[in-house]
Amino acid sequence: MGNRSLKEVENLAHRILTTYFCDSDLEFMISTFAADIIWLGGGEKQKAEGRETVEACFRAGKDDMIACSMSEEVYHSMDLGGGCYLCEGISHLQSKPESEAYLDVQQRVTFIFREKGDALETVHIHNSVPYAEMKDDELFPVEASRAEYQRLKSALLEKNQELEHQTQFLEQLYNTVPCGIIQFSKDPRHQLLSVNPMTWKFYGYASEEEYRRNIKSPLQAVETQDLDWIMSIVEGLKLNGETASYHRECIKKNGEKAWINVAMGRIVNSNGQEVIQAVFTDITEQMQIEKAQERERILENRSLRAAIYTAYPLIISINLTKDSYNCFVDGQNFYVFSKEGKFTSFIEQCADSTYPSYQEEFVSKFSQEALLQQFAKGEREVYMELKTKDLRGIYHWVSVHVIYVENPFSDDVLAISLVKILDSQRQEQAKQEQLLRDALVSAKAANRAKSDFLSRMSHDIRTPMNAIIGMSAIGQLKATDLETVKECFHKIDTSCKYLLSLINDVLDMSKIETDKMEMNFEHFDFASFMDELNQIICPQAEEKGIRFEVRQGEGLETGYIGDALRMKQILMNLLSNALKFTPLGGEISLEIKEKRRSGGFSYLQFLVRDTGIGMSEEFLEKVFHPFEQEAPGDARNYVGSGLGLSIVYNLVQLMGGSVSVKSKKQEGSVFQVIIPFQLVTDALMTGQKVDSLPENAAEDENLWQPDTPLSLTGQRILLAEDNELNQEIARTLLEMQGAVVDVADNGQEAVEQFQRQKPGAYLAILMDIRMPVLDGIEATKQIRSLEGEDGRQIPILAMTANAFEEDRKKAYDAGMSGYLIKPLDINTLLSELKNLLMK
Numbered sequence: 001m002g003n004r005s006l007k008e009v010e011n012l013a014h015r016i017l018t019t020y021f022c023d024s025d026l027e028f029m030i031s032t033f034a035a036d037i038i039w040l041g042g043g044e045k046q047k048a049e050g051r052e053t054v055e056a057c058f059r060a061g062k063d064d065m066i067a068c069s070m071s072e073e074v075y076h077s078m079d080l081g082g083g084c085y086l087c088e089g090i091s092h093l094q095s096k097p098e099s100e101a102y103l104d105v106q107q108r109v110t111f112i113f114r115e116k117g118d119a120l121e122t123v124h125i126h127n128s129v130p131y132a133e134m135k136d137d138e139l140f141p142v143e144a145s146r147a148e149y150q151r152l153k154s155a156l157l158e159k160n161q162e163l164e165h166q167t168q169f170l171e172q173l174y175n176t177v178p179c180g181i182i183q184f185s186k187d188p189r190h191q192l193l194s195v196n197p198m199t200w201k202f203y204g205y206a207s208e209e210e211y212r213r214n215i216k217s218p219l220q221a222v223e224t225q226d227l228d229w230i231m232s233i234v235e236g237l238k239l240n241g242e243t244a245s246y247h248r249e250c251i252k253k254n255g256e257k258a259w260i261n262v263a264m265g266r267i268v269n270s271n272g273q274e275v276i277q278a279v280f281t282d283i284t285e286q287m288q289i290e291k292a293q294e295r296e297r298i299l300e301n302r303s304l305r306a307a308i309y310t311a312y313p314l315i316i317s318i319n320l321t322k323d324s325y326n327c328f329v330d331g332q333n334f335y336v337f338s339k340e341g342k343f344t345s346f347i348e349q350c351a352d353s354t355y356p357s358y359q360e361e362f363v364s365k366f367s368q369e370a371l372l373q374q375f376a377k378g379e380r381e382v383y384m385e386l387k388t389k390d391l392r393g394i395y396h397w398v399s400v401h402v403i404y405v406e407n408p409f410s411d412d413v414l415a416i417s418l419v420k421i422l423d424s425q426r427q428e429q430a431k432q433e434q435l436l437r438d439a440l441v442s443a444k445a446a447n448r449a450k451s452d453f454l455s456r457m458s459h460d461i462r463t464p465m466n467a468i469i470g471m472s473a474i475g476q477l478k479a480t481d482l483e484t485v486k487e488c489f490h491k492i493d494t495s496c497k498y499l500l501s502l503i504n505d506v507l508d509m510s511k512i513e514t515d516k517m518e519m520n521f522e523h524f525d526f527a528s529f530m531d532e533l534n535q536i537i538c539p540q541a542e543e544k545g546i547r548f549e550v551r552q553g554e555g556l557e558t559g560y561i562g563d564a565l566r567m568k569q570i571l572m573n574l575l576s577n578a579l580k581f582t583p584l585g586g587e588i589s590l591e592i593k594e595k596r597r598s599g600g601f602s603y604l605q606f607l608v609r610d611t612g613i614g615m616s617e618e619f620l621e622k623v624f625h626p627f628e629q630e631a632p633g634d635a636r637n638y639v640g641s642g643l644g645l646s647i648v649y650n651l652v653q654l655m656g657g658s659v660s661v662k663s664k665k666q667e668g669s670v671f672q673v674i675i676p677f678q679l680v681t682d683a684l685m686t687g688q689k690v691d692s693l694p695e696n697a698a699e700d701e702n703l704w705q706p707d708t709p710l711s712l713t714g715q716r717i718l719l720a721e722d723n724e725l726n727q728e729i730a731r732t733l734l735e736m737q738g739a740v741v742d743v744a745d746n747g748q749e750a751v752e753q754f755q756r757q758k759p760g761a762y763l764a765i766l767m768d769i770r771m772p773v774l775d776g777i778e779a780t781k782q783i784r785s786l787e788g789e790d791g792r793q794i795p796i797l798a799m800t801a802n803a804f805e806e807d808r809k810k811a812y813d814a815g816m817s818g819y820l821i822k823p824l825d826i827n828t829l830l831s832e833l834k835n836l837l838m839k
Helices: 006-022 027-031 051-060 142-176 197-202 208-214 224-235 284-311 343-353 356-366 368-376 423-477 482-513 526-544 564-581 644-654 680-685 697-703 724-735 747-756 776-784 789-793 805-814 826-838
Strands: 033-040 047-049 068-081 084-095 104-116 119-128 180-185 192-195 244-251 257-268 274-282 314-319 324-330 340-342 381-389 395-405 414-421 522-525 547-552 559-562 587-598 601-610 658-664 668-679 716-720 740-744 764-768 796-800 818-821
Touching (some): 006 084, 027 033, 027 051, 180 197, 192 208, 257 284, 343 368, 343 381, 356 381, 395 423, 522 526, 526 564, 716 724, 724 740, 740 747, 805 818
Parallel strands (some): 547 587
Antiparallel strands (some): 068 084, 244 257, 395 414, 559 668, 587 601, 658 668
């Protein structure tokens, strides 16, 4: 049986007759001709075979065609099998009034159609009118009929052969097509009738027999959750009606899951049986890709929504043309409003909850009219930050950002509104602003303190400088009065030392602030340490009429490991301050005791008490800040840099200790310093290294007293110094000790003079760092690079005003043996030379 309904066949016959007789149009009929078409007409010679011949016959008679109206149509059709159909039509033809001829006749036409792809082609046409030549006694033209019968029989035989070939082709196609084809009965059992190889292979069976043994009905393989809706599809199918398409998940023989796409229809099969036919294809890979893409889309959407909720808890789409809005993201709980509605009403509601001072600007920016105007001018974004009131009447900072949206589908003006709660940002902004204000206040305070410091330093530097200049002038005027001159020199010396102490304070503070202050942990004798401190403080206390007392607790060791020099600097600063601010008749005390021991360290407590002028509670909060002094204008005689206590604080921190102070105005002050010192016994027992602990250190301390004269008689020294006054001072001091001094005005001359002398001619070279032509660093490098032992062994002592640690390191890296800082201390210089003589 064919795949076409008889109704489709008759419709095609009707269309051919209508276009030909009614419209006088040959083209549609000719377009249906098969290549092997046979035509028989009503006349004796009206017959032709083959598309071109039949077409030529019809086109030859085109000019004689009469436009007719057709009525009383009757069609009889049958399925010839093999995709061929017979259709006989009888109709009444009558010429139309506008025709130039008269016709009123009954027309008979017989068609044979054959399936070709999705269409039908015409393989035979027999048209006739009543046979006028037939004799009265003849019922039918026998001879003509027999001849026509034989011709048709032969033509049908040819067609059957062709159909057989087509059948073989279709059978081969049925068995190899890459999709499953199943036919089953339409009765409630839905029994399996036929199945192609692709079906049982897809489900994992080895043969059709195995498949049929396991599957009696194709609906048997449908999953339970899908059975009801698939049954509803099957029951709704109409014969030769529309096919139903769907896809579903299925399970193969081995349990593997797969997806198929099914096209199902109700047809009459080749056996004339009405069946349900299902054609399915494997879409497993496609579904897996789609599911993976769907999962990716879901994750992406959730990620985007999470990000949107975080950034903008309220998002509203707006149609300004239609005055409508729709809230499609609402993750906030501050405000309640309709999720959709009129945009103008929504803006009015928002304006009512806006802080009064922002209402006018809000409406002027976000009303329907305002947004339309701004978008018309080409603006694409409108932004504002404002305060709005929530349900509890609490105001919050929010940002409203309306963005124009391109609309490719209509002329409606669209926008989207992004709303963000800014409370946390505003709080952080306020916090940062407060920090900036605090920093500004601190900076201004620091600037004031530095300005005060510079003012005091100007005063404090000018004071000793004035004494130096004044005493120098008096000494010159009274040169013959030896006592007066001696007194002038004594005061000049005192002023110079005080000036040097100011400079050292500034340099120490600079080292601390640049992290260049280094601690030297060495063994020191505690009794000697205290003696040196007493020798300095006691005379000053007696001179000022102040009682000074030192009290030492029990259990103190004879020696410790630590930085004795920095500890002395800490106590000297505290005791000097106490002397400075304690009036005549007052008292100062230093109390030392062991606070505790832990981990091989002894924590020593130093308490410095005085009965001086004290400090206010306000000043105690910044007493250790640099450049600070309490009411410096009220104490002009209390000269100093204002850095002493800051240096104390930082040195204590570097040594791992702590410092604190208690004080009241006019009642005095108490400074407490606690410093950890390593115990000598513990260090030795654990094998720890004691840095810079020389052998026989105690003996070396007693071998030289700085004020003891040193004889340099016969010793020759090379002095490299470009400043004439400094040359004169150094040469004079050395010659007073009996030395012979050669002077070089720059580093180049020093190198040349050294080269001209015999080896061992000089005891040492005193080398300034900053000199013209060749500086001291380069001169030292050249001397060290000379041939012979003398250049490598000659002691070279730096004499420089560069007091920073990096300058000292550069000097030693260049090969210098010692480092003396200007202004030159004769005792320090003689001590260095003494060490050279003893080697």
